[in-house]
Amino acid sequence: MTDSRLDAVKLDGAGPVYDQIRRAIRDLVVSGSWPPGTSVPPEHALMEQLGASRMTVHRALVQLAREGLITRRRRSGTIVASPPASHAMFDILSIPEEVRGLGQDYAYKVLSRSDGRPAPDVAERFGIKRWEKVAHLVVLHRADGKPHVLEERIIHAAGAPGLEDEDFAVTPPGDWLLEHSLWSQAEHAISAVGAGAAEAALLEITEGEPCLLVERRTWNQSQPVTAVRLLHPGSRHRFVGRFGPYGRV
Amino acid sequence: MTDSRLDAVKLDGAGPVYDQIRRAIRDLVVSGSWPPGTSVPPEHALMEQLGASRMTVHRALVQLAREGLITRRRRSGTIVASPPASHAMFDILSIPEEVRGLGQDYAYKVLSRSDGRPAPDVAERFGIKRWEKVAHLVVLHRADGKPHVLEERIIHAAGAPGLEDEDFAVTPPGDWLLEHSLWSQAEHAISAVGAGAAEAALLEITEGEPCLLVERRTWNQSQPVTAVRLLHPGSRHRFVGRFGPYGRV
DNA sequence: AAGTGGTCTAGACCACTCC
DNA sequence: GAGTGGTCTAGACCACTTA
Incomplete structure (x- = not known):
C-alpha cells in the first residue's frame, strides 16, 4: 500500500526540511522497515504529503541516492538499495x-x-x-x-x-x-x-x-x-x- | 584581482551546467592555479559571469565543499581548502x-x-x-x-x-x-x-x-x-x- | 549595516523508459 | 503516451559573520 509507506515518513521539525526528509527515510531504511527493493513514494507524492516543494524533496532523495541507500531510475521510480556487498579496503568481504x-x-x-x-x-x-x-x-x-x-x-x-x-x-x-x-x-x-x-x-x-x-x-x-x-x-x-x-x- | 579569477572559470558545454561549473572550479583547484587560501568568487558573481541561476551555481559549490576542495562560510565567503593532511585509514600520514x-x-x-x-x-x-x-x-x-x-x-x-x-x-x-x-x-x-x-x-x-x-x-x-x-x-x-x-x- | 551563503518555493521543460 | 526523475530559473527570506 503506497499510503502506508507515505504515512511512515515523519518529519521531526529539527533543522532544514530537506534534512528532515533525508533522515526520516534513512531511518526507515536502516531500521529495516523498508527492506531492499521497497519502492519509495515518488517525489510528487512526498511533496504533497509533506507540504514541501519538489526541489526540497528532490534534494533529500538525491543525497540518499549518493549515500547508496536508494536507487533511482526515471519512469520506474525509486527503490531501497541492497547494502553494498563489499566495502572499501576493509570490507565486509565474502x-x-x-x-x-x-x-x-x-x-x-x-x-x-x-x-x-x-x-x-x-x-x-x-x-x-x-x-x-x-x-x-x-x-x-x-x-x-x-x-x-x-x-x-x-x-x-x-x-x-x-x-x-x-x-x-x-x-x-x-x-x-x-x-x-x-x-x-x-x-x-x-x-x-x-x-x-x-x-x-x-x-x-x-x-x-x-x-x-x-x-x-x-x-x-x-x-x-x-x-x-x-x-x-x-x-x-x-x-x-x-x-x-x-x-x- | 577578482576579474581574473572569474574569467578563469570556463564551461565546456558538456553535461549539466552545475557539473560544468563544478569541474571547471575543481580543475582550477587541483591543477594548483587556485592554491589553498585563494578566495572563490561569490555565488552572485559566478551567476552573472556564467549566466546561470544562483541555485545552479550553489549546487556546484555545495558539491565541491562536500568533496573537501573548498570551504564556505557565510559573510566571509568561499576559499580553496588545504588538502586534508591525513587520509582515511591508509593516509598520507605524518x-x-x-x-x-x-x-x-x-x-x-x-x-x-x-x-x-x-x-x-x-x-x-x-x-x-x-x-x-x-x-x-x-x-x-x-x-x-x-x-x-x-x-x-x-x-x-x-x-x-x-x-x-x-x-x-x-x-x-x-x-x-x-x-x-x-x-x-x-x-x-x-x-x-x-x-x-x-x-x-x-x-x-x-x-x-x-x-x-x-x-x-x-x-x-x-x-x-x-x-x-x-x-x-x-x-x-x-x-x-x-x-x-x-x-x- | 551589509555581504555572504543556506534554504525554500512554484513552476517549467526535458530525458528516459516502461506500458 | 504517461509517469518518473533530472535540471534549471527567478525570486524570496533567513542566518550568520565581519566590518
Whole structure:
C-alpha cells in the first residue's frame, strides 16, 4: 500500500526540511522497515504529503541516492538499495567471492562450533562479557585445496535471528550473516602477527610466519552482531586501495 | 584581482551546467592555479559571469565543499581548502604527528641518501625504470628513543621541485613532500612480512618478527612523485577504521 | 549595516523508459 | 503516451559573520 509507506515518513521539525526528509527515510531504511527493493513514494507524492516543494524533496532523495541507500531510475521510480556487498579496503568481504574472483576453487570447513556463554579466553579475545549468548566458530577457508584464511568468529544470538537453526553446512558464517542480519556500524583493525602453533598447523605454514590479522566487529544500532578474526598468511595477501587527496579515485 | 579569477572559470558545454561549473572550479583547484587560501568568487558573481541561476551555481559549490576542495562560510565567503593532511585509514600520514599524538618524543635520522639513477635492486623493489632520476632514502623514525618505523623511499626529481637543495635535516622527507609537492592519486598496499636481517637490526627486533608493510605510491597527474615502503613492527601497530554499510561513520 | 551563503518555493521543460 | 526523475530559473527570506 503506497499510503502506508507515505504515512511512515515523519518529519521531526529539527533543522532544514530537506534534512528532515533525508533522515526520516534513512531511518526507515536502516531500521529495516523498508527492506531492499521497497519502492519509495515518488517525489510528487512526498511533496504533497509533506507540504514541501519538489526541489526540497528532490534534494533529500538525491543525497540518499549518493549515500547508496536508494536507487533511482526515471519512469520506474525509486527503490531501497541492497547494502553494498563489499566495502572499501576493509570490507565486509565474502571470502568465497574473493577466492573465486581469483579463479580458484573455494571450499570451507567449520572446524568447531559451540553455542552459549563464551569460554574465558574467547571472551577475552573478543572483548565480550562472559554471560552474553554467542556462537563461537572456527572456520578454515581453502583456495584450490590449500588453506587460505583461518576465521575465528563469535556471533551474538541477539543480533542474528535464526542462528540456532543454522548449521553453516552450505554457507560459511560470514556469508550467512550478510543475508540474515543487518549492520549499521563496523570497526576494523589490521595488524601483523606471527602464526601460533595451532594456527600454523591448520594453515599449513610454519609457526611464527607473518600473517595479516584482520579483526572486525559489527553492530546494528548498538546491538553487537558479530566479531571475527581473520588470519591471512602474509605471503598470500595484500590489501590494495587507490585514493586521491579529496577522495577515492 | 577578482576579474581574473572569474574569467578563469570556463564551461565546456558538456553535461549539466552545475557539473560544468563544478569541474571547471575543481580543475582550477587541483591543477594548483587556485592554491589553498585563494578566495572563490561569490555565488552572485559566478551567476552573472556564467549566466546561470544562483541555485545552479550553489549546487556546484555545495558539491565541491562536500568533496573537501573548498570551504564556505557565510559573510566571509568561499576559499580553496588545504588538502586534508591525513587520509582515511591508509593516509598520507605524518609520522611525527602520529608519534606526538601518542604523547611520545619524536626523532628521526636519515640513514642514507643517494641521488641519480636507482640501483637495480631499488628499481626492482619500487617498480621504476633504471634511467629515472630519483632520490633514494632510508629513514629511521623513533618514538621515545625506540625505533618505530623504518622508511625506505624514492622521490622522483621531476615530481618534486627543490629536491636537490633539500637535505631533510629538519623535516623528514614525508613531511617535506606534503608541503612541497602536489599529488592527485595515491595507491596503497598493506601486507605482513617478516623483518629481514638488516631491517631487524635497525628496528632492534629479532629477524623474522612479523611487521606490517605499508607501500604507497603517489602521482600528480600521471607524473610519479614518490614511492615509500614503511615497515612497522607488528606488535606496535594497528590500523583501525570505523564504517557503516553506507559509508564512514 | 551589509555581504555572504543556506534554504525554500512554484513552476517549467526535458530525458528516459516502461506500458 | 504517461509517469518518473533530472535540471534549471527567478525570486524570496533567513542566518550568520565581519566590518
